Amino acid sequence: MMVAMAPTAHDKLLGDLDEEQRDAVLAPRGPVCVLAGAGTGKTRTITRRIAHLVTAGHVAPGQVLAVTFTQRAAGEMRARLRGLGGDDAEASTASVQAMTFHAAARRQLSYFWPRVVGSTDWQLLDSKFAIVAQAANRTGLPTGTENVRDLAGEIEWAKASLISPETYPAAVAEAGRDIPFDAEKIGQAYVGYESLKARRDGMALLDFDDLLLHTAAAIENDAAVAQEFRDRYRCFVVDEYQDVTPLQQRVLDAWLGDRDDLTVVGDANQTIYSFTGASPRYLLDFSRRFPDAAVIRLERDYRSTPQVVSLANRVIAAARGRMAGSRLHLVGQRPPGPAPQFKEYPDEVAEAAAAAAGIKKLIESGTPAAEIAVLYRINAQSEVYEEALTEAGIPFQVRGGEGFFTRQEVRQALLALQRTAERVPPDAQPPAGAELSELVRATLEPLGLTAEAPLGTRARDRWEALVALAELVDDEVAQRPQLDLRTLLGELRQRADSRHPPVVQGVTLASLHAAKGLEWDAVFLVGLADGTLPISHALSHGADSEPVEEERRLFYVGITRARVHLTLSWALARNPGGRQGRRPSRFLNGIAPQSQREDGPSRPRKARGPAPRCRVCNAALTSSAAIMLRRCESCPSDIDEQLLSDLKEWRSQRCKEMKVPAYVVFTDNTLIAIAESLPADDAALVAIPGIGARKLEQFGADVLALVKSRQ
Numbered sequence: 001m002m003v004a005m006a007p008t009a010h011d012k013l014l015g016d017l018d019e020e021q022r023d024a025v026l027a028p029r030g031p032v033c034v035l036a037g038a039g040t041g042k043t044r045t046i047t048r049r050i051a052h053l054v055t056a057g058h059v060a061p062g063q064v065l066a067v068t069f070t071q072r073a074a075g076e077m078r079a080r081l082r083g084l085g086g087d088d089a090e091a092s093t094a095s096v097q098a099m100t101f102h103a104a105a106r107r108q109l110s111y112f113w114p115r116v117v118g119s120t121d122w123q124l125l126d127s128k129f130a131i132v133a134q135a136a137n138r139t140g141l142p143t144g145t146e147n148v149r150d151l152a153g154e155i156e157w158a159k160a161s162l163i164s165p166e167t168y169p170a171a172v173a174e175a176g177r178d179i180p181f182d183a184e185k186i187g188q189a190y191v192g193y194e195s196l197k198a199r200r201d202g203m204a205l206l207d208f209d210d211l212l213l214h215t216a217a218a219i220e221n222d223a224a225v226a227q228e229f230r231d232r233y234r235c236f237v238v239d240e241y242q243d244v245t246p247l248q249q250r251v252l253d254a255w256l257g258d259r260d261d262l263t264v265v266g267d268a269n270q271t272i273y274s275f276t277g278a279s280p281r282y283l284l285d286f287s288r289r290f291p292d293a294a295v296i297r298l299e300r301d302y303r304s305t306p307q308v309v310s311l312a313n314r315v316i317a318a319a320r321g322r323m324a325g326s327r328l329h330l331v332g333q334r335p336p337g338p339a340p341q342f343k344e345y346p347d348e349v350a351e352a353a354a355a356a357a358g359i360k361k362l363i364e365s366g367t368p369a370a371e372i373a374v375l376y377r378i379n380a381q382s383e384v385y386e387e388a389l390t391e392a393g394i395p396f397q398v399r400g401g402e403g404f405f406t407r408q409e410v411r412q413a414l415l416a417l418q419r420t421a422e423r424v425p426p427d428a429q430p431p432a433g434a435e436l437s438e439l440v441r442a443t444l445e446p447l448g449l450t451a452e453a454p455l456g457t458r459a460r461d462r463w464e465a466l467v468a469l470a471e472l473v474d475d476e477v478a479q480r481p482q483l484d485l486r487t488l489l490g491e492l493r494q495r496a497d498s499r500h501p502p503v504v505q506g507v508t509l510a511s512l513h514a515a516k517g518l519e520w521d522a523v524f525l526v527g528l529a530d531g532t533l534p535i536s537h538a539l540s541h542g543a544d545s546e547p548v549e550e551e552r553r554l555f556y557v558g559i560t561r562a563r564v565h566l567t568l569s570w571a572l573a574r575n576p577g578g579r580q581g582r583r584p585s586r587f588l589n590g591i592a593p594q595s596q597r598e599d600g601p602s603r604p605r606k607a608r609g610p611a612p613r614c615r616v617c618n619a620a621l622t623s624s625a626a627i628m629l630r631r632c633e634s635c636p637s638d639i640d641e642q643l644l645s646d647l648k649e650w651r652s653q654r655c656k657e658m659k660v661p662a663y664v665v666f667t668d669n670t671l672i673a674i675a676e677s678l679p680a681d682d683a684a685l686v687a688i689p690g691i692g693a694r695k696l697e698q699f700g701a702d703v704l705a706l707v708k709s710r711q
Ligand code: ATP
Pocket: 016, 017, 018, 021, 036, 037, 038, 039, 040, 041, 042, 043, 044, 045, 267, 270, 301, 302, 303, 516, 517, 518, 519
């Protein structure tokens, strides 16, 4: 006969686990590796394992060190542990140390430093920017903010990968890494940075990576320190182990010594931080290193409906390479839900409006806004979604980044536009239409809006935000050909101001990278166009390259964030009316149904002007580079260089006489267009974008004479 009993602590820890999860929790002390897919309960399993070891008295709570990679993940682990503890203070899981590698190293170093180093003090370098900038300067590398950040990123990658300055160039070549500058120069700047840091009298400056390095060295080189440390911590646990870097692994090895009380959990198919030096090889090689490790594989997916799980399985089934070898076929455990939806839109504005409409419906039918996320590949994609949600009155927060209009480069851009607007003489006809688009681009150019994407992650990030802003302007201009700069600025400001202040309970907007480990009831995966996911710089390594595989894993991470509702969408053009030159992501081949074209919810659109067209082949222009060049990038340029320089010379005289800035006469791009198209008469002149009746009257005769003089 069954007797009802109060749940014991044992039941509480194990009652809601499946058999394999329980095996992992109950495995004896020693090496344990949980190798499993998304949503299978890895994080749940390790917190239970810690709680079990503590409550069963196998280890004292203070002897457990649980490490992970982000503050958020560490906080999540602490919260879950607090909820699991027994009432007995001796066995309280609340005193288990759960923190990031860096926090753990910092704490240990503070304690051991005086003994290992003696009297020299150390200070944590919260930001390495100034010193990297100095090193860049000495090496002759550019010192713009993003250039310095990109250089800092390379130094961080090298240190995390345990690569010295001397071996940096060879290591980069071997890794096939995209780097922002010449490898030798970066190596030199890296040396310079290290010596600048060391040469502060009486005080050692340590960056975050030095914390790890010195911690490992203190334990490796000093037997007494090692002994004391190892008496203190006896049991180690690592979540998201596929993200460990060689440097972090070295620290972990120092912690362990020759012991093997280590539990790791991870999913090689969610490796999405390779560019920072993270490597899944330690996870995949775990049982080779610890031949008697308990290796547990979890296949049941508790997070998502079978519909979402089936899509995730199909996407990752196409993966190649070593990590793919570790994948398991996930089996969805939740009750069935709606099929994932695939939607194609003519442009991003329509795509975002449809997402906002879908979100509104979900909220109306009871899904809390905080349980909904919009996930995209790069941060600059957030702008259209911020706007669409604002327009729909839906609160949101931008995770792991700022809202579009609070980004530094966007604020700088608005200020620069403001200054440009102030320099337009009050009596001058303000530029409008294509001329305005061009003026905006000319103003943003010195801020980094180059024709080609720059090298370097940070520089590219900035460039993408500026491109997004320029494209936003093109859209406004196309809708209202009469719009002038002052009005445009007023509207951009209004747009920025109308954005809701961030709310914790709102819809989450996040990049795929920032979404790892998290889950929502409804997920909108947006911008799934080839060139965005996979991103173009990954594609430049070749269709079968490892960078493209990492993009596929990002897609897999995105899909597996959804519990129930999943919508996948892409747009064929950026701007309404633009050339529909984009194609759906290659990862959707054979996965998305054939016809899914949506025109988006009907949205009252203002009367629109024609989209800019190529002056060589007359195709509609969509990319910002093409609009700037006024022709497709692939169309030939047949510029008369001498004429262009004559025109510039003439312009500088005219603007001096008129006491106006150069662009009030003609922008560079207009001069280029003249030097390319060699207009012979008034009609040909006004056909050039940027030349209207007024300019024809003022400057037409001069320009035609100059053109004629070259023939
Ligand atoms: P990721 O790879 O994305 O980090 P994960 O493997 O760490 O995922 P968890 O976050 O631990 O997965 O679990 C996913 C979801 O499934 C959570 O909501 C968790 O509470 C739930 N879950 C895990 N195991 C079980 C179980 N045995 N029964 C019911 N729900 C479970």
